[in-house]
Amino acid sequence: MNEQTTMKPYVIGLDLGGTNSVFGIVDSRGEIKATTAIKTGGYETADAYVDACVEALQPIIEQVGGIETIKAMGIGAPNGNYYSGTIEFAPNLPWAHNGVVPLAQMFSDRLNGIPVALTNDANAAAIGEMVYGVARGMKNFIVITLGTGVGSGIVVNGQLLYGHDGFAGELGHVTMVRGEEGRVCGCGRKGCLECYCSATGVARTAREMLSKTTRPSLLRDMNPEDITSLDVSIAAEKGDELAKEIYEFTGKMLGEACADFAAFSSPEAFIFFGGMVKAGELIMKPIRDSYEAHVLKIFKNKAKFLVSGLDGASAAVLGASAVGWEIQ
Numbered sequence: 001m002n003e004q005t006t007m008k009p010y011v012i013g014l015d016l017g018g019t020n021s022v023f024g025i026v027d028s029r030g031e032i033k034a035t036t037a038i039k040t041g042g043y044e045t046a047d048a049y050v051d052a053c054v055e056a057l058q059p060i061i062e063q064v065g066g067i068e069t070i071k072a073m074g075i076g077a078p079n080g081n082y083y084s085g086t087i088e089f090a091p092n093l094p095w096a097h098n099g100v101v102p103l104a105q106m107f108s109d110r111l112n113g114i115p116v117a118l119t120n121d122a123n124a125a126a127i128g129e130m131v132y133g134v135a136r137g138m139k140n141f142i143v144i145t146l147g148t149g150v151g152s153g154i155v156v157n158g159q160l161l162y163g164h165d166g167f168a169g170e171l172g173h174v175t176m177v178r179g180e181e182g183r184v185c186g187c188g189r190k191g192c193l194e195c196y197c198s199a200t201g202v203a204r205t206a207r208e209m210l211s212k213t214t215r216p217s218l219l220r221d222m223n224p225e226d227i228t229s230l231d232v233s234i235a236a237e238k239g240d241e242l243a244k245e246i247y248e249f250t251g252k253m254l255g256e257a258c259a260d261f262a263a264f265s266s267p268e269a270f271i272f273f274g275g276m277v278k279a280g281e282l283i284m285k286p287i288r289d290s291y292e293a294h295v296l297k298i299f300k301n302k303a304k305f306l307v308s309g310l311d312g313a314s315a316a317v318l319g320a321s322a323v324g325w326e327i328q
Helices: 003-007 046-063 103-110 121-132 193-197 199-212 229-237 241-265 275-279 281-294 312-325
Strands: 010-016 020-027 032-039 070-077 086-088 116-120 141-146 150-156 269-273 304-307
Touching: 010 046, 010 121, 010 312, 020 046, 020 312, 032 046, 032 312, 046 103, 070 103, 070 121, 070 312, 086 103, 103 116, 116 121, 116 312, 121 141, 121 150, 121 269, 121 312, 141 241, 141 275, 150 193, 193 199, 193 241, 199 229, 199 241, 199 275, 229 241, 229 275, 229 281, 241 281, 269 275, 269 281, 275 281, 281 304
Parallel strands: 010 070, 070 116, 141 269, 269 304
Antiparallel strands: 010 020, 020 032, 141 150
16 A cells, blocks of 8 residues: 555545435445435536535545545546546436536535546446456456446456547447337437336336236336336236236347347356346346347357346445546
């Protein structure tokens, strides 16, 4: 441990999700010493959001000895650009979907000038998985996050894939359904994987299936607009056939997508992360079956399909903190 780390033994990690923003103050061993969180939405401007974040951070910064103990900050955010420290046209962030937000600089300005680095939220999760989770020892894998949207972090030869502009790996926005029948995505395109295989996509599939059939379902007891992916999971676990079909449809599409993804990076594993994976085999079995049915023969029976062993928020916070530790 160098002198600088001894003097400033902590970094701040921020998992900036579509619903919640979770902060952790992390030491060099990867131990989260203090946490806090705020809702991500409800702010008209990025300035208002950052002000609320800094206010929430103050108590836990004081808890570890003040800003003088903080070496840096790392952020995992939707549409985060590692090269520029900006969030660019993030469809699920009301204060960032219409332009470019220099978020890393904004946090640095409000936190006594500490260095701040930012990467895509799914990339942060991949780093957390590689350092602390089931991807330890792996050099080629893809993390797919199934939450409000569908994100991905791609690791090739032990390094995160950023591409020339910092935005490589937007696998949630590959087109799965072409033509007018494709669902409109928050990114403005139609038929994206995210429209079907995110938590909101599962809820949308439920509403569509309920409207097209009179078959009995536990989901009919709910207001269709109130249905969530968790409701579908609970109904499926109770044996609801329609709910099972919703997960079968979702898993089949994810498996087809993974079969295509294998063609460009031949990953050792696909690691699934996020609230939706709590459905367990309801989602994982159709993913595996569909993958093997569609993947190129040279890739058959090679990739592992794993569920993250880390708590969702912790993995992303730790991944974001790792970005902070890398700042020179």
